[in-house]
Amino acid sequence: MRIAIASSSVALLFAxxxxxxHAATASVYAHVETKYEPNVIGxxxxxxxxxxxxxxxxxxxxxxxxVTDQNGVSTGSQLLREVYAPGNTSGSPNFRLxxxxxxxxLPGSLHASVxxxxxxxxxxxxxxxxxxxxxxxxxxxxxxxxxxANGTAVTLSTVFNITGIGEGTLYLNVVARRDGIETxxxxxxxxxxxxxxxxxxxxxxxxxxxxxxxxxxYSLRASTGVSTAAWxxxxxxxxRTSQSSYGNSAYLYFAxxxxxxxVYIDGVGGYDYVQPPAIPExxxxxxxLLGLAFVGTRTLQRRRNTP
Numbered sequence: 367m368r369i370a371i372a373s374s375s376v377a378l379l380f381a382x383x384x385x386x387x388h389a390a391t392a393s394v395y396a397h398v399e400t401k402y403e404p405n406v407i408g409x410x411x412x413x414x415x416x417x418x419x420x421x422x423x424x425x426x427x428x429x430x431x432x433v434t435d436q437n438g439v440s441t442g443s444q445l446l447r448e449v450y451a452p453g454n455t456s457g458s459p460n461f462r463l464x465x466x467x468x469x470x471x472l473p474g475s476l477h478a479s480v481x482x483x484x485x486x487x488x489x490x491x492x493x494x495x496x497x498x499x500x501x502x503x504x505x506x507x508x509x510x511x512x513x514x515a516n517g518t519a520v521t522l523s524t525v526f527n528i529t530g531i532g533e534g535t536l537y538l539n540v541v542a543r544r545d546g547i548e549t550x551x552x553x554x555x556x557x558x559x560x561x562x563x564x565x566x567x568x569x570x571x572x573x574x575x576x577x578x579x580x581x582x583x584y585s586l587r588a589s590t591g592v593s594t595a596a597w598x599x600x601x602x603x604x605x606r607t608s609q610s611s612y613g614n615s616a617y618l619y620f621a622x623x624x625x626x627x628x629v630y631i632d633g634v635g636g637y638d639y640v641q642p643p644a645i646p647e648x649x650x651x652x653x654x655l656l657g658l659a660f661v662g663t664r665t666l667q668r669r670r671n672t673p
Contacts, residue, residue: 389635390431390473390505392439395498397423398465398482400447402494402593419447422465431473431503433636438472443497451490460490461594468613471501473637476586478534479613485605488597496591499610505582507620507639509574510630516577521623522631524552525569526584528617532610533558534588536565538618540572541581551580561590561608571623579634588612 397414399421414423422443429439444466448459462485470477478499509520526538540552551572558565574580588610620639622629632638 390503390633390637391428392431392471392504393425393427393429393500393502394439394441394469394471395423395425395500396441396443396467396469396480397421397425397498398443398445398467398480398495399423399497400445400463400492400495402496402591402595421445428504431471431505431635433473433633438470439501440468440470442466442468445495447492447495449486449490449492454490459486460488461486461492463492463495465495465497467497467499469499469501471503473503473505473633473635474618474639476501476503476584476616477613478586478588478615479530479609479611480532480588480590481607481609481611482590482592483605483607484592484594484601486597487602488594492594494591494593494595497589497610499588499612500585502583502585505637506579506634507582507631508579508634509576510632511576511628512630513628514576516575518576519573520576520627520629521571522574522629523569523571523621523623525567525619526554526616527567527619528556528565528586528612528615530588530610530612530615531558531564532561532588532608532612533590534565534586534610534612536568536587536616537583537585538568539583541583542574542578543581544578561610565612576629582618582633584616584618586612586616 414425417423422445424441424443426439426441431439447463449461451460454460465482467480478501480497480499482495482497484495526536528536535555535557537555542549542551552570554568556566556568590608590610592606592608618639620631631640
């Protein structure tokens, strides 16, 4: 779904307020849980408030996102659970469930990945395992020009590029506040509901005015899960795995639709959305994908449970 609301270039009918300068903020979630509900767990799920032998969920909410901090805001969760059926004295679990989720927010870019696996001989009850990685940024962008007067209408374009594969959602919303009224200038959501598909990128254009400040919200979700239903001989031999890999992924740009127009677009915290961000080195991207590049990763929990 794409929404682009245009307005005429007639005289501006609203006054520009002087915005309070503040840094962008970021929220990140990483959630792994031994249930088969990949589209249910995540932000808004109260189970993220506590961790136990079936769940590992870590989150950071509304954290300052500074241009000078190259590490951004990140979190991750890892879970390992071994399930034994009653009477199993072999020392080998009937099911071994592992999951790893990671989320990273940087100015102008989002990264999320999750991987889950189930192995074992079967014969015990456990629904499955799901994982969820989510990164979101709230920022404000200023529209400036060294030659055009405040109030001049300009057409801006936006592109939100993404690479990766798996279930997930990419979201972008651009809002203006004019005369106290919120107006959506651009809104788009792209999703993938298959581990074999990619989320589509997005782009479009909208009308803004020199001198105004716009609110920008953008987010990326990666999720996946596997169940233990109908466990067969090939699962005993190979297990079941699934992943959603957007670990080095979504980059947001704004620019004037007319290259000849003198327009500058930057975040009030100092990030320049016109300049393409640096792409991480391959080894850094791999660490992101595996969920090993976050600060404060909890130690892998090894748990043995009898249902």
